[in-house]
Amino acid sequence: MNQEQADVVIIGGGVIGASLGYGLTKRQARVIILDREDFRLTASRGNFGLVWVQSKGFGMPRYAQWSQEAAERWPAFSEQLESETGLALSYQQTGGFEMCLGEEEFAQREAFLEQMRQQSLTGTYPCTMMTREAMQERMPRIELGPRVSGGSFCAYDGIVNPLHLLKALHEGFAQQGGEFHPGHTVQTIRPTGRGFQIETETQRYEAAKLVFASGLATTQLAGLVGLQVPVAPQRGQVLVTERTERIFPFATGRIRQNADGSFMLGASHEDVGYDLATTNEVMQEIATHAIEVFPALKQLQLIRSWGALRVLTPDQKPVYVESEACPGAYAVTSHSGVSLASLHSTYLPEWILNGQTQPGFDAFHPRRFDVSPAA
Numbered sequence: 001m002n003q004e005q006a007d008v009v010i011i012g013g014g015v016i017g018a019s020l021g022y023g024l025t026k027r028q029a030r031v032i033i034l035d036r037e038d039f040r041l042t043a044s045r046g047n048f049g050l051v052w053v054q055s056k057g058f059g060m061p062r063y064a065q066w067s068q069e070a071a072e073r074w075p076a077f078s079e080q081l082e083s084e085t086g087l088a089l090s091y092q093q094t095g096g097f098e099m100c101l102g103e104e105e106f107a108q109r110e111a112f113l114e115q116m117r118q119q120s121l122t123g124t125y126p127c128t129m130m131t132r133e134a135m136q137e138r139m140p141r142i143e144l145g146p147r148v149s150g151g152s153f154c155a156y157d158g159i160v161n162p163l164h165l166l167k168a169l170h171e172g173f174a175q176q177g178g179e180f181h182p183g184h185t186v187q188t189i190r191p192t193g194r195g196f197q198i199e200t201e202t203q204r205y206e207a208a209k210l211v212f213a214s215g216l217a218t219t220q221l222a223g224l225v226g227l228q229v230p231v232a233p234q235r236g237q238v239l240v241t242e243r244t245e246r247i248f249p250f251a252t253g254r255i256r257q258n259a260d261g262s263f264m265l266g267a268s269h270e271d272v273g274y275d276l277a278t279t280n281e282v283m284q285e286i287a288t289h290a291i292e293v294f295p296a297l298k299q300l301q302l303i304r305s306w307g308a309l310r311v312l313t314p315d316q317k318p319v320y321v322e323s324e325a326c327p328g329a330y331a332v333t334s335h336s337g338v339s340l341a342s343l344h345s346t347y348l349p350e351w352i353l354n355g356q357t358q359p360g361f362d363a364f365h366p367r368r369f370d371v372s373p374a375a
Contacts, residue, residue, distance in 0.1 A: 001204050006032040007180075007196055007350065009207040011186055013037070014044035015162070016344060017213035017293065018169035020352070023345035024082075025176035027353055033178065034198070034207060036185040036217075041115040043215060044337065048238065048266050049162040050251060051091070051339050054098055054127050054154045058112075061119050062363040063317050067336065068126060070343045071156035078160070085171040088258040089164050094250045096157025099148055099293050106149040123263070123303065127154040128209025143249040145292045149238060151252075159251045161259065162338055169341070189224045191326045195223075209352055212331040215311045216274075224331035226325025229366055231333055233274055233309040236267035237282050239290075241300040255290055255297075263297060265290045276307045292346060310335045313369070320364040 004031045008024055010017045013035030026029045053071050057064025071093070100106040115322040117125040129350050132150045134142070159169040170180060186198040191197075195208040210227075212222045222229045243261035251257075256264050283305055291298045311333060313319055318334035330352055334340055 001067065001199070001202065003206065004032065004179075005206045007207065008032075008036060008107070008209040008211060009196070010199070010211045010213055011035075011180065011214060012217075013165055013170070013180060014042055014213065014215055015341060016044075016215075016332055016334065017211075018166060018173060019155050019337070019341045020211060020213055020332065020348055021173045021178050021342035022169050022176070022234055023349035024319050024352065025173055025178040026345075027349055029349075029353060031173070031178045032207070033173070033180045034186060035180070035186045037182045042306060043335070044166050045163060046236075046238070046306060047162050047310075047338060048236075048256070048264060049165075050096070050162050050253070050256070050336060051093070051158040051160055052253070052336070053156040053195065054096060054152060054341075055112075055116075056339075057317075058116060058119070059315065060363060061121050062360040064116065064120065064125070065360070066318075067339060068156060068342065070340045073342035074087035074158065075344070077262045077345070079251060081150060081165075081168050081172055081359055084175065085168045087168040087171060090161040091158060091165075093156070093158035093161075095300040096189075097151050097153055097156045097250055099151045099254075099368075100253050101147045101149065101289075102147075102290055103149050106151070109152055126156055127152050129153075131241050139248060139250065141297055142294050145295050147292050153349075157251065158257050160338060165338060165341065169345075186221060189221070189226065193330075195328055196326075208328060210329045212329070213333070215333070217311065218311070218333050222323075222329075222331040222343070225323045225324045225329040226319060227329065227331050227366075228314075229319050229321065229331045229333060230369060231313055233311050235270040235272050235275060235307050235309055236259045237270075237278050237286060237305065237307045238266040239283060239286055239302050240262060240264055240299060240304040241297065242303050244300060252293070254286075255293060256288065258271065262303075263290075263300065265297075274309065278305045278307050280339070282317065288344050294320060313366075315368070318364050319366045320351070320361065321366055 007029040056067040323329040
């Protein structure tokens with residue numbers, strides 16, 4: 001069996017693993033990313049491509065701050081990645097809306113934002129309510145449906161092409177000397193006196209540090225080094241229309257217009273295990289909601305649909321943890337891998353290499369789920 005050595009081995013080549021690899025190689029670490037490349041289960045290739053702040057962090061003020069800082073850093077992060085790789089990410093910090101249908105939804109949204117302000121450590125929250133009239137003024141080229149009562153707006157929100165982001169992160173990682181080994185499924189992991197030995201079907205790797213960024217496989221793999229990181233799948237279905245003229249320069253949590261003019265419509269929240277199928281009932285609900293918001297979308301043909309699986313912790317917030325049983329082994333998981341890429345490529349490499357953490361970092365430890373690392 002062939003053997004290779006690295007400073008850090010990352011298990012998982014999706015957006016989170018690639019963001020970590022990109023940041024680690026910028027700090028002159030020798031990094032190998034292993035990926036089994038199960039395209040059916042990868043969230044990085046099936047997501048909506050939002051860089052989003054609204055609603056994130058309810059019940060965890062540090063996550064709300066974390067999301068805002070990530071969005072603040074995204075313009076510079078995107079510019080740097082594009083400059084280094086020559087690949088366009090189609091990132092736009094357009095600002096984003098959450099649309100309300102009816103007065104009851106408007107009142108609920110308003111109350112929610114007030115809760116977010118009250119839990120904030122600063123007493124502020126970068127999101128405001130807007131009337132229907134004010135929203136319509138912002139988007140003169142597309143008419144709101146009669147049931148739209150208004151909604152919330154956050155200037156930090158934006159959109160990116162998630163496939164281009166993933167490609168650019170891998171390209172930047174490779175340019176800096178990182179090695180990507182696709183088609184490798186981890187079989188065994190053994191702590192050594194100097195770090196870890198990882199074996200796949202055909203290869204053995206030695207590394208001082210080991211990072212699990214393995215999506216839905218994180219619970220099983222991280223358990224091999226005494227980490228308990230509970231994650232579960234949640235299906236979201238997405239629809240894509242034919243291309244049309246650019247008429248909606250913003251994004252909502254469920255509707256966005258891509259750079260090519262097509263509209264993406266989503267997304268459901270279904271607890272169906274690992275089932276990736278699309279269903280007529282849910283697709284109809286998604287399409288009906290989109291038409292209620294923007295009646296003009298009724299004229300467009302649907303050309304594609306898919307189901308993808310989110311990777312969710314019990315409270316749907318990130319987990320960053322180092323194993324107590326096997327120091328030097330880390331787990332990183334979040335369903336906001338796109339939004340948080342700007343921080344995952346900067347702050348987390350410093351944590352992994354040097355133990356340096358940001359204020360309030362302990363909030364992301366999985367002890368909040370009342371589990372403890374195995375002895």
